[in-house]
Amino acid sequence: MLECRALTCGYQGAQVLHGVDLRVGPGEVLMILGANGAGKTTLLRAVSGMLPVTGEVLLEGRRVTNTPTQALVRMGVAHVPQGRGTFQQFTVEENLLLGAATLRSAERGEIPARLAQVFELFPRLAERLHQQASTMSGGEQQMLAIARALMSRPKLLLLDEPSLGLAPQVTKEVFQTLRSLKKEGRISMLVVEQNAHLSLELADRVAVLETGRTVLEGTPTQLSGDPALRDAYLGGALR
Amino acid sequence: MTTSSQRKSRRGLSRFVGPALVAVALVTPFLVPPYRNYDFSIMFVYGAAILGLTLLTGASGQVSLAQGTFIGMGAYTTAIAVVKLGAPLWVGALVAVASTTVIGFAVGLLASRLNGLYLALLTLALAIVFAPVVKRFPEETGGASGLLIPPARVPEGWPLADDQLHYLIALAMLVLAWSLTRGILTGRPGRALYACQDNPLAAAAMGVNVPLTRAVAFAWSGALAGLAGVAYVVVVGFVSPESFPLLLSVAFLTGLVVGGTHSPWGALLGAAYVQFVPLYTGRISDSMAGVVYGISLVVVLLLLPGGLASVAKRLRRRRARNPA
């Protein structure tokens, strides 16, 4: 689905990624772990075309390096950024309709079906359709952000710390939804997450990022089996 | 990056450039016809005004649409002092520069805490209100018909014509404006100005009073426009409400950008540009100069951000990179 080869990128003078290689297979969930400042968020931004990069990004085998963000969305990449990126002053409905912005006018008939599908995953959003996004709780806003991303029927979902700022119970709910999404098997995910416990339950594979390089890759079982790694990257979550 | 040896050699070069230019400028009025002296004198007036913008816009990052209006204020103040109050020219000049400095400071203070849009609006309003205000007080300003100022006369026995004298006075004003600007830009105040533009928060953290610094930049630019206004009165000998339109102020911005915003040399190049383009385009139409200004402003802004003054620097850098 997604492949990055020797991806490097940075902000004005300061290089953040120094040659990242990674693969996400069809229907697979790849979890990115790493300390603060390791370049996780930058990696997601690089993949979704928000930063100029060198190296190669392949989407379903097609070279999409430095394709503009909006074009990538049309190719099936949906990115839920850190801080969610919902439109705060807009209603839930408007946010969801914006998620379907890639639909051509002729395909607009599909919108109700997509809405219905999203509401199945997040029933609460249906109740809040006309509420302004900024008035909702953090958890609801995160759900809205994910729901909005799903409105474009992505093949690849990029999630940047979906648990950030959420209460543990709410985080669990969000991950529950992500798991049921994964079970449908139509969507690949690249997830950056601090909450190692929940993410290892969701992930098929894990990659560890350290100062802009992938230093390790493996399955969750391999990773949690290694005590040194467990201490270094997973914190106390699995002890 | 310039190495210290390069910098030293450049300083050595510019040690010659300054005096050489002044020498050429001093000889010129005796070699060219009077109407050329007039052209050059006007160019000096514009030069002083654009030097004000070098400080205000180039260094402190504030846009003014009223630099021409400030010249008008200086010119009118001088004219009123001389014609209506019978003061000698030098007294009128002092009052004029003092008043444009104070007005500049006041405008700067009003806008110093606000974003650039409001400053631009404020100065736009000044530029538009100027002519009606002048007409509103015909007793003092001569109203719509303007004021004639008796020309400065060459003292008996000096080997000078009037136009040459006016040229030299304007040149003196420009040299004064130039030294002031250079002094400010190369010293501490210049660094404070740039700091306020680049990163106001950091500047404030380092103890720079940002609003005050911005207001002071406006006062300086007002002072230089005042000087230009005095020179204008000397050279032209006539002021009217329509002499200082909004288009003049926009032309100065053009001169600033085309010449180069970050060096006083740019202001001189820009003044020459603003003064001499109309002499060539006038054959097509009076307004053709404005079209050329506008296009050059846009083109330079997009393609040559350092203006003409940066061309020499670029060439030098290229030569340093591939020594032939």
Add this chain to the structure above:
Amino acid sequence: MTAFLQQIFSGVATGAIYASIGIALVLIFRSTGIANFAQGEMAMFSTYIAWQLSVWGIPLAVAALGGVVFGVALGILTERFVVRRAETGPHLNAVILTFGLFLIFNQSAAVIWHSTSQRFPSLVADHMWKVAGIHVSSGLLLMLAVLVVESAGIYVLLQRTRIGLWMRASAANPESAALVGIDVQKVLMLGWGLAGGFGAIGGILIASRTFLEPNMMSGVLLYAFAAIVLGGLTSVFGAVVGGLSIGVLENLVGTYVSALGPDLKAVVPLAVVVLVLLVRPTGLFGVPERARV
């Protein structure tokens, strides 16, 4: 009393013009943060096109429409080929750039059509009614009608259509807009086109009321800016309310404050801008500015 009402009524009509230009300014400012100082000149140029078409014998209504279409095209081309290149650079450059555009449009008009003022034909047959002692001319009614149609049109576009939703989203948060697949650049271009169209409508209204001349917009631009400062810079509704208020205020001051009189009423927008800054910097309907990093 009727004289007073009469002044208010004509003030509203003038205000309709300011509102029209104000809407154009807001459309650009809220999506790019650029105050387009060339807006008035673009409007003036479009108005000249309408006038030229009618001089060539094209029916006035069609000619006016042609001017508006030209305004839209001018806005789109300006964004596409000039402004876009400056959007990523320092903000100061973008503002100065609009002064360059100001010169280009203002002076090209003077080159092409000369600086003498032209009479723009009346858009409607002259007629005067007297309602409760107030004179109501067909010209003034037309202005109000145009303003109502404009306001309704922009409301429906922004609030009820998909493209309007995209425009609002791009203005509110360009990065998120790109993340949902909106081509923000195209939307900005469209915004400049719309602004060009609204500006052209304003220009044609002014010209039909007074006369057509290359410098006719410099004062109007100032009033329109004062209107949007009063309305809160980013609010289209604010531009309408602000424009009407400034128009009424200007008329009242010009008539009743003899110290200023009709010549000096240009201080009105100046005073409004200063007052808004001191009392309520966000204007009537503005949202407090978020620090952009």
